[in-house]
Structures are given as C-alpha cells and as structure tokens.
Amino acid sequence: MAEQQTWQWPSRMALLADHSESDPYFACKRCLDVFLAGLLLILLLPLLVLIAVLIKLDSPGPVIFTQERVGAKRQWLGRQAIWIIRNFTMYKFRSMVQNADSSVHEAYIRDFVEGRAQASPENGGKFKLTNDSRVTRIGHLLRKFSLDELPQLFNVLRGDMSLVGPRPVPPYEVACYGSGHHKRLAALPGITGFWQVKGRCRVSFEEMIRMDIDYIRNASLSLDLKILFLTIPAVLSRRGAE
Numbered sequence: 001m002a003e004q005q006t007w008q009w010p011s012r013m014a015l016l017a018d019h020s021e022s023d024p025y026f027a028c029k030r031c032l033d034v035f036l037a038g039l040l041l042i043l044l045l046p047l048l049v050l051i052a053v054l055i056k057l058d059s060p061g062p063v064i065f066t067q068e069r070v071g072a073k074r075q076w077l078g079r080q081a082i083w084i085i086r087n088f089t090m091y092k093f094r095s096m097v098q099n100a101d102s103s104v105h106e107a108y109i110r111d112f113v114e115g116r117a118q119a120s121p122e123n124g125g126k127f128k129l130t131n132d133s134r135v136t137r138i139g140h141l142l143r144k145f146s147l148d149e150l151p152q153l154f155n156v157l158r159g160d161m162s163l164v165g166p167r168p169v170p171p172y173e174v175a176c177y178g179s180g181h182h183k184r185l186a187a188l189p190g191i192t193g194f195w196q197v198k199g200r201c202r203v204s205f206e207e208m209i210r211m212d213i214d215y216i217r218n219a220s221l222s223l224d225l226k227i228l229f230l231t232i233p234a235v236l237s238r239r240g241a242e
Contacts, residue, residue, distance in 0.1 A: 165190025
C-alpha cells in the first residue's frame with residue numbers, strides 16, 4: 001500500500017458569515033435537506049443494495065469509501081454568525097481499487113489549482129484525470145451517472161453537508177489555496193451546486209471558485225430548489241462525469 005501523506009489543517013479557522021444570509025433561510029434549508037435526504041434513501045434503498053452487491057462482486061474491498069474532506073458549520077459568536085472550518089468524513093461508494101494510491105490525484109489537483117492543468121481533448125475538454133487505472137469496472141459506471149455520490153445523503157442527515165452547496169474538497173486541495181480562495185468555504189458543503197450543474201469539470205479552478213462564491217453571496221431557498229431541479233438533467237446527460 002502506498003504511503004499516505006498527512007495534511008495539517010487548522011481545526012478552528014473561522015470565516016464571517018455573509019450579511020445577506022438569514023436564519024429563516026438556514027432553518028428552511030435544513031428542513032429541506034432532512035426531508036429530501038431521508039425520502040431519497042428510502043426510495044433508493046433497492047438501488048443502494050444492488051450497487052453494494054455489484055461492488056463486492058467486482059473487486060475486493062469495502063463497499064463504502066470514506067475520505068477526509070474540508071467543510072464548515074455555521075455557529076454564533078455572540079451576535080455574529082461565523083463559519084467554523086473543520087474536517088469531516090465523507091462517504092462514497094468505492095469506485096477505485098482498494099488502497100488506491102492518492103498521489104496521482106494530489107499532483108493533478110496541485111496543477112489544477114495553480115493553473116497548470118489543461119483541459120483534456122480526449123475527455124471532451126474536461127479538467128479531469130483520464131484513463132485512470134485505479135477506477136474499477138463498476139466504478140466507471142457509478143461515476144458516469146454520479147451514483148458513487150449517493151452515500152453522501154447520510155452526510156446530509158448528519159449535518160456535515162447539505163443537498164446544495166460548494167463541493168467539499170480534500171485537505172490537500174485547500175493546502176494549495178491562495179488569497180481569496182478560502183471564501184468558497186463559507187457555506188455548508190453540498191452534494192450538488194452551481195458548479196456541478198453549470199460548469200462541472202469544464203471550467204478552470206478560478207472560474208469554479210467564482211461560481212461557488214457567487215452562490216454563497218446569492219444563497220436563497222429558491223436558488224437551492226433551482227439547482228436541485230437542474231441537477232436532474234445534468235446527471236442524466238452525464239455532463240462533466242467520467
């Protein structure tokens with residue numbers, strides 16, 4: 001197994017909440033998250049079981065892949081709402097071989113953040129690793145239809161994530177962030193978001209950051225519902241998926 005690098009990240013870094021955000025919005029957002037995540041888990045239970053069986057038959061290893069990601073939670077400090085940035089465990093269906101070496105992805109992320117990565121012509125002009133030998137046969141299918149993301153519904157129920165928000169990223173990506181990039185962390189991370197439905201893997205890192213910050217500044221229940229509806233055709237069209 002490849003040696004894993006430990007990434008250090010401040011556990012109590014805080015970002016001020018945007019003044020346009022309101023408590024009724026966050027309360028409604030949480031209710032929507034719990035209701036829809038619970039409903040989807042019930043409705044999709046047969047599919048979740050089928051995927052688990054296929055993963056076990058396809059390759060050795062656990063069904064669920066866990067990874068440390070960077071997210072944030074909104075807390076009150078006196079009369080001021082702040083975002084506390086912290087690491088949490090995110091769940092996905094395993095789409096790679098067991099104990100896959102993460103150094104390949106870490107190197108690509110550094111190039112992507114620093115503007116050295118190029119959109120791949122053979123992958124439809126996407127900023128994404130191509131011909132990744134670590135991905136299993138079932139993994140390719142799961143990623144194509146974003147089915148590997150379904151276990152994150154449990155993260156939503158736990159309150160680590162929302163249905164809609166900036167994507168949660170691994171600590172080694174945050175370690176590469178420059179001035180102004182951390183502003184995208186001032187929100188509960190989401191399964192889907194503005195970047196996922198409008199520019200997934202087809203825009204540069206700086207454009208992705210701009211999309212996430214625009215979402216945070218304009219966050220509302222109507223915008224969240226719009227993004228949820230736009231997610232359906234985005235998934236069916238496999239836009240940006242591998």
